[in-house]
Structure formats: structure tokens, C-alpha cells
Amino acid sequence: xxxxxxxxxxxxxxxxxxxxxxxxxxxxxxxxxxxxxxxxxxxxxxxxxxxxxxxxxxxxxxxxxxxxxxxxxxxxxxxxxxxxxxxxxxxxxxxxxxxxxxxxxxxxxxxxxxxxxxxxxxxxxxxxxxxxxxxxxxxxxxxxxxxxxxxxxxxxxxxxxxxxxxxxxxxxxxxxxxxxxxxxxxxxxxxxxxxxxxxxxxxxxxxxxxxxxxxxxxxxxxxxxxxxxxxxxxxxxxxxxxxxxxxxxxxxxxxxxxxxxxxxxxxxxxxxxxxxxxxxxxxxxxxxxxxxxxxxxxxxxxxxxxxxxxxxxxxxxxxxxxxxxxxxxxxxxxxxxxxxxxxxxxxxxxxxxx
Amino acid sequence: xxxxxxxxxxxxxxxxxxxxxxxxxxxxxxxxxxxxxxxxxxxxxxxxxxxxxxxxxxxxxxxxxxxxxxxxxxxxxxxxxxxxxxxxxxxxxxxxxxxxxxxxxxxxxxxxxxxxxxxxxxxxxxxxxxxxxxxxxxxxxxxxxxxxxxxxxxxxxxxxxxxxxxxxxxxxxxxxxxxxxxxxxxxxxxxxxxxxxxxxxxxxxxxxxxxxxxxxxxxxxxxxxxxxxxxxxxxxxxxxxxxxxx
Amino acid sequence: xxxxxxxxxxxxxxxxxxxxxxxxxxxxxxxxxxxxxxxxxxxxxxxxxxxxxxxxxxxxxxxxxxxxxxxxxxxxxxxxxxxxxxxxxxxxxxxxxxxxxxxxxxxxxxxxxxxxxxxxxxxxxxxxxxxxxxxxxxxxxxxxxxxxxxxxxxxxxxxxxxxxxxxxxxxxxxxxxxxxxxxxxxxxxxxxxxxxxxxxxxxxxxxxxxxxxxxxxxxxxxxxxxxxxxxxxxxxxxxxxxxxxxxxxxxxxxxxxxxxxxxxxxxxxxxxxxxxxxxxxxxxxxxxxx
Numbered sequence: 001x002x003x004x005x006x007x008x009x010x011x012x013x014x015x016x017x018x019x020x021x022x023x024x025x026x027x028x029x030x031x032x033x034x035x036x037x038x039x040x041x042x043x044x045x046x047x048x049x050x051x052x053x054x055x056x057x058x059x060x061x062x063x064x065x066x067x068x069x070x071x072x073x074x075x076x077x078x079x080x081x082x083x084x085x086x087x088x089x090x091x092x093x094x095x096x097x098x099x100x101x102x103x104x105x106x107x108x109x110x111x112x113x114x115x116x117x118x119x120x121x122x123x124x125x126x127x128x129x130x131x132x133x134x135x136x137x138x139x140x141x142x143x144x145x146x147x148x149x150x151x152x153x154x155x156x157x158x159x160x161x162x163x164x165x166x167x168x169x170x171x172x173x174x175x176x177x178x179x180x181x182x183x184x185x186x187x188x189x190x191x192x193x194x195x196x197x198x199x200x201x202x203x204x205x206x207x208x209x210x211x212x213x214x215x216x217x218x219x220x221x222x223x224x225x226x227x228x229x230x231x232x233x234x235x236x237x238x239x240x241x242x243x244x245x246x247x248x249x250x251x252x253x254x255x256x257x258x259x260x261x262x263x264x265x266x267x268x269x270x271x272x273x274x275x276x277x278x279x280x281x282x283x284x285x286x287x288x289x290x291x292x293x294x295x296x297x298x299x300x301x302x303x304x305x306x307x308x309x310x311x312x313x314x315x316x317x318x319x320x321x322x323x324x325x326x327x328x329x330x331x332x333x334x335x336x337x338x339x340x341x342x343x344x345x346x347x348x349x350x351x352x353x354x
Numbered sequence: 355x356x357x358x359x360x361x362x363x364x365x366x367x368x369x370x371x372x373x374x375x376x377x378x379x380x381x382x383x384x385x386x387x388x389x390x391x392x393x394x395x396x397x398x399x400x401x402x403x404x405x406x407x408x409x410x411x412x413x414x415x416x417x418x419x420x421x422x423x424x425x426x427x428x429x430x431x432x433x434x435x436x437x438x439x440x441x442x443x444x445x446x447x448x449x450x451x452x453x454x455x456x457x458x459x460x461x462x463x464x465x466x467x468x469x470x471x472x473x474x475x476x477x478x479x480x481x482x483x484x485x486x487x488x489x490x491x492x493x494x495x496x497x498x499x500x501x502x503x504x505x506x507x508x509x510x511x512x513x514x515x516x517x518x519x520x521x522x523x524x525x526x527x528x529x530x531x532x533x534x535x536x537x538x539x540x541x542x543x544x545x546x547x548x549x550x551x552x553x554x555x556x557x558x559x560x561x562x563x564x565x566x567x568x569x570x571x572x573x574x575x576x577x578x579x580x581x582x583x584x585x586x587x588x589x590x591x592x593x594x595x596x597x598x599x600x
Numbered sequence: 601x602x603x604x605x606x607x608x609x610x611x612x613x614x615x616x617x618x619x620x621x622x623x624x625x626x627x628x629x630x631x632x633x634x635x636x637x638x639x640x641x642x643x644x645x646x647x648x649x650x651x652x653x654x655x656x657x658x659x660x661x662x663x664x665x666x667x668x669x670x671x672x673x674x675x676x677x678x679x680x681x682x683x684x685x686x687x688x689x690x691x692x693x694x695x696x697x698x699x700x701x702x703x704x705x706x707x708x709x710x711x712x713x714x715x716x717x718x719x720x721x722x723x724x725x726x727x728x729x730x731x732x733x734x735x736x737x738x739x740x741x742x743x744x745x746x747x748x749x750x751x752x753x754x755x756x757x758x759x760x761x762x763x764x765x766x767x768x769x770x771x772x773x774x775x776x777x778x779x780x781x782x783x784x785x786x787x788x789x790x791x792x793x794x795x796x797x798x799x800x801x802x803x804x805x806x807x808x809x810x811x812x813x814x815x816x817x818x819x820x821x822x823x824x825x826x827x828x829x830x831x832x833x834x835x836x837x838x839x840x841x842x843x844x845x846x847x848x849x850x851x852x853x854x855x856x857x858x859x860x861x862x863x864x865x866x867x868x869x870x871x872x873x874x875x876x877x878x879x880x881x882x883x884x885x886x887x888x889x890x
Contacts, residue, residue, distance in 0.1 A: 084693070090691075090692060090693040090696065092693075092696065134875075137875065137878070137879045138875070138878075140879075141878055141882070143692050144629070144633075144635045144692060144696075145830075145878060145882070147635065147692065147693060147696055148635060148823070148826045148874075149874060149875065149878055151823065152823055152826075152827075152867075152870065152871040152874050152875075153871065155823060155867045155871065156867055156868045156870075156871030156872070159864065159865065159867045159868045160865075160868050162864065163862075163864050163865060163868075205466065206466070207456045207457070207464075207465075207466060207469075210449070210452065210453050210456050210466070211453070211456070211457060213442065213444070213445065214442050214445075214453045216444075217441070217442035217443055217444055217445065218440040218441070218442055218443075220404065220424075220436075220440060221436065221440035221441075221442070221505075222442075222453070222457075223403075223404075223423070223424035223425050223428075224402050224403075224404065224424045224425075224427075224428055224433075224434050224506075225425075225428055225433075225453055225454045225457050225458060225505060225506075225508075225509055226425045226428035226429050226454075226457030226458050226509055227425055227453070227457050228423075228425045229425065230423075270697065270700050273693065273697060274697060277693075277694075277697070282444075309708045309711050309712055310708075312704055312707075312708045313704065313705050313708040313709070315701070315704055316700075316701040316702065316703070316704030316705035316708070317701065317705060318701070319697050319698060319700060319701025319704070320683060320698055320701045320702065320705075322697075323687050323690065323694040323695075323697050323698045323701075324683070324686045324687055324698070327687070327690055327694060349686060351689070351690075352686065352687045352688070352689045352690035352694070353685055353686040353687065353688065353689065354685050354688050354689065354785045354786050354789060
């Protein structure tokens, strides 16, 4: 039984520790945000070909790349949290929105010669419009039906685009390369991640957010209390799609080459869900924490000499361990009223096994 | 206030409700009774928009309800509870009630703060104020039933549909629940209640309608209806009725 | 006209493959309420098993099928008993994530052991077929269709005529009641998944004779098995048979008869069918209303 409501009076030391953690966290955030600027500055100063700048520069560049990728997944996981965590609909195909956003920017810059700045705002709009369109029929489905229907969406959209020559067909699209823009892409991705968190925060304390959580907890009860369930679900889906599509749009320009495989990877669907769940689905910072930790792990495993095969296997094992032992996420694990102990794992296990 | 005309609902080939008509007058407490499977809950589902009708019409203050989705029915001022309680399990008691306040009738732009203070008032009324900050998981069965009522009340309904809120309660708890219903009614809310506990029906209802096998069987004051031979037959079988009426 | 007849025959034969793939998937979903995202990888285990026995022991691919079934039965039992049973009462996307994780591990194990190379099982009768007028019926595909039907019959018999089958049905209908009459839930869950995996193994063995084998060769089949089950309706073997055959027909006819569509469109076609059925007739063609 949950008595949490009565037991969360923090002690004075507890408050001090909490404040220290907060300050440390803010410091890290500042460093992470400033680093890309200083690291990429030398390239801009020298205005040289990056390849002649030597090993330091290559390392710096890879740090920025890592940070940018992590920021991207923070946005993806936080966006998934809106539909999957708050609304409780197991969306397994958000990569469709990522890919659509990427292809919007790719198509407009490569084929229509629009500037990136003009093309980018359209990426979230296209993704959200598509989510609205398929959301109306798909969000009538529940459980597995919704999960696999969305999984199918992700696969099918990628396949359709690959088969259409206007979008580059199997060759893909090539947005014109922006030089010395590493810092810019990091800040764009970070801004989108920040936007996703702020949007989630606003939603969670609004009427809209209460409606979404009510739908997650009991859709029928929500509807007889006056929640327009269809509109709310589609709204949350489209909002998630917009943030995901924006990330895709930035990604397209950043990588300056996209094709079906690079922007519709099924893996991403599961990665963003896993991040949200590891961190704590339905919480504000859970998906952020999950994305940072997990993506950092994935990148350092893949970059640390271990082959991609082992990295992928590690991801698979991590999936199993997470869902079996920490089903409510690390935020619950560290922040909950329970003490950190083996008992926590045992309880989690008992709650869900036969 | 509420008018049902020829309401019919079928599931597959089986008619759960056939041609049910009655009216509910403003300010009354109407009891809806009948043996298990008589169609009482189905009727509530039809009124609140959970089911679509296969025939007939339902009007509320002259507005057609049939065909409207549940949330629009709620916003017109009809609140309901569920026989099998459907709480928002991860929320606190207060938050549960606040959802009703946020989305209910005529308060589409109520800010969360105002909604919470209205939720507090409602919890006070049903006697849950002291447990407002608990999560639903730690509530007893009677308290969960109260929460159902609180949540429906929070929508500021003019008509409240109560689906067996007394079932499973012990006599003391039933008395408390009766008090609650009277208080709610005193606040100017019209009530339709489904009930098996006859003491409740006799205790609070102005008028009773008996459903049997999806049909409108009898109607009248509680005393009239409970003396009605057809009603006794429906509940207890023909033999018992024959013996009683001798 | 004969071209059309040829396409219909090819469609039915492809449908036979889908039936074989979907039967185990449907069983696991219907009874355990698990959509097994590792189903495709289990099919691939069957492919490699047949390939291994054919290449290294010279056993005819069709004779390896019972062995595939046994191997997969064991793997399936262990996976369910050791892993999936632990999250079976958790919200549904936990089982989805877990089976996806198992899928990842399996695929990467294949990559480690067999590399990404394509392998094939080519027998002396591989290219042969029966000619009826202008229509050709490849022997292997015909055999695959027949075996798929036998498999469906065997599963139907097992579910409706054996004690274990009844126990599985009882658990699927009401697990609490089943426990009350003395059924060991953990064991029956594991058995169900094992039977589902064994069916996947047989399907994999069949597929190894008609397509290239690679670590990711099973990926499309998970989505397609899902579509087959949705199309036919969940919960009955006969519904899976109808769904599979029909889906094979739809895919082949759409690719050959609709201008602009080709072999690259199979996922998009599957998805279109999926959405149409879910929206128009969510219980499937033969499904009962919930």
C-alpha cells in the first residue's frame, strides 16, 4: 500500500544533499552547453579544412557529435513520453515522424533549394499533420493493436518514401552541407530537447495534462467526466509528432545525407521507449535522464572499440533487465520512498511475474 | 428534465433494452430497480453516451442526447458513477475529484487552482476530505464508492446517475451513504439511482421504476411498487408471489 | 488469364508460408496476450537449424522439420519460463520491449556465428515444378503449402483434443479460474510459448527452402504474422489459415496487378491491409465480437 504521501517530509540533511545535487546538475548543464562553442571555435577561427586540424580537433568534434546525438534522443524520449507516458498509448512508430521531419527538410533543401532556416519550421508541421491524420483511426485502437499499428506506420512510411523517386528513391537526399556548423546543430538539438521538456512541464500542470493522465488511468471514466478523449489523444500524438519531426528536420541537415535506413530505423522506436521507461515514463525528467544515460552508454560502447554487434546485444540485455527489475524507472528507484536495496528488485519482480 | 422515449439497445441478437420510456422530473430522486440482468446499467450507459441507441430517443432539457459522445453529455450537466469503480489509480483522491472539476459541465475554462478548491469542497461533502492526499490504492471499498460520487459531483451536474453506490456496504456504511445522497440532493441535484438494497430505495426515493428483462415493468412510489405482484414475481418467481398474494 | 491463375496460385502458396509463420504467433498472442516481437528471430533459428542439418549432415530439408520443432520447443520453453513469465503481469509494452530485446540478442548472436552472409538450401528438386498448361506450380512451394496446412491441423488437434491443449485453452479463457482447477500457470505459459516457438521453427525450416537465409531474414515476418492474425481474427486456428491464405493472395495480386506497386511494397501493402481491417472490422474476418 502506498503511504508515500505521508513519508516525504525531507530532513534538513536531505534538503542539503538535494540542493548540492541540484547545483552540481546545473554546473554540468552549463559545461555541456558551453563546451561545443569553445570546442568548435578553433575551426571557425582558423577557417581551415577540419582534416588538417589534427587529433585534438577530431576528439573535440566527436564530443560535440556525442552531445548532439544525446540531445536528439532527449527530445525523442521526452516527446514519446507525451503519448506513451502521460496518455498511456504504447506508440511504437514515432520514428515515422522523425523520418517525415527529416524528409521534409531534405526534400525542400535538396530538391526545392529552399534554405534550411525556411525548411525547418515545416518539419514539425508535416509530422504533426500526419499524426493527426492517422491518429484519428489508430487511436481508437487499444493495447497491442495500437502498438503494432504504429509500428507498422513507421515501417510503411519509410518504405513508401523509398519507393517514390521524387524523394530521391533508394539513393536518398542530400541537403547542401553547412560548413563549421557543428555548434549550431548542437544548439538546435539542445533547444528542441529543452522545448520538449518545457512543453511536457506545461502540459503536466494544465487541464490538458490532467485529461491525458485521466485517459491513461481509465478512458471510460475520463470520458463521462467530460474529457474529449479523441481530441486529447490526437492532440498529444500530434504534439509528440511535432517535436519528433523537428528533431528529424535538424538531423537531416546535420547529417547532410538521408535515406530510408538512416531516418526510419525501427531501432529508434524502441530506443526512445526504453529511455523513457528506464528514466521513468510519465515523469518530467525521467525520459531526459534515461536518454542521457542510455545514449551515452550506447555511444561509448559503440565508439570504445567494441563491435556494433556487442553493443546491440548489450541493448537487448539491458531491455530485458530493465523491464524485469526496474519497471518503474530509475527516477522511482532513486527518488521513491523505498530504500535502495535488493528488496526493491524483488518487489518489482513479484508484482509482475506469475 | 430527462425524457426517454422508446429506448432500445441490442447486443448481437439480444435486446438488452426494448422500448423503455419514462421521464425524470427536476428535483426528484428516482430509483431504478430490477433483478440482475434487467438492463439497469445498460440504461445508464445509454443515457451517458457510452452506448449508442438502436432505437428511441433521449432528451435532456429539450436537447437530444442520443448520438452525443460521453464527454458532451457530461458537459450538458449529467454526472454518473460506475458500479465497478473506475478510479484514476495513480492519482490522489483530490486529483481524481479535480479531473471532474476541470472537465465537467459549464466550466470549460476553470483553471487547475480553482478546480482543486472545488474538488476540496466536494470531498468535504462526501466525507473524504481527510483522505484527500492519499492515492486511491489505499482507500477502502466504501471510500472508493464515495470517490466515484465525489468525482461525478465535481463536474457540477444537475442530474446525477448513481450505479449501485451502496452495494457491498455494511448497514452502518449504508446509513452514511444515505446521508450523503440526501445531502447531495439537498444541494439541488436531481438523482437517478440504481439500487439493490431495498432499504435505500424506500429510504430516499420519491418514485421507483422497475425494469425486467429490458422492459419497463412497473412504476410508482416505493410502497406501491414493492406491493406490485408483477414486481414480486420478477424478483422472487411466480410461486412466491402466488403464496404471498394468496 | 493464365497469368492471373498463376498469380492466384503463387498467392495461395505464399499464403501457406504466412499460415505457418502466423500460427505460433497467434497461439502465443491469444493465450498469453503477448505480441512476440522475437517471433521472426525464432523463425530464423529454424532456418539456420535446417540449413545446418542439410549442409553438414545431408538431411533432406523437409525431414529436418521435426528436429527444428524440437529445438525451438526447448528454446521457447526456457525463454518463457526464465524471462517472459517475469513480466507477464506488467503493462503490455513491457512484454513488447522484452521480446524486442530477445529479438535483438538473437539477431546479433546469428551475426556473430553466421556473419551477415546469405545462405541457401538448394536441393536436387529445388527448381522443379508441375506444369499444368501454361501454369507452373513449384514443387517446393506446393509442399510448403501442404505442410503448413498439416501444421495448422496438428495445432488444431492439439488444442482441441489433448489434455494439455485444454489446459492451454482454459488458461487463455480465464487464468484465475484455470489456477483454481489445479493448472500450473507457469508451466502452461511456458508450454504455450514452446508450442508457438516450435511452429515458428517449422515455418523457418520451410522458408529456408524458398528464400535466402540471413540473420535479419525473419524481420518482415513479425509484422506480417500480426497482419495475418488481425485479418483472420484472434483465437482460432481456422481464422489464422484463412487470414494467411488471404493475405498471401492480397500481397501477390497487389504487387502484380496494381500499376506502380512492385516487390518493394510488401510492408506498405501489409500496413494498408492492417489499418483497413482494424478500422473496418477490428475483430477480424472470422473473429467474434469481444
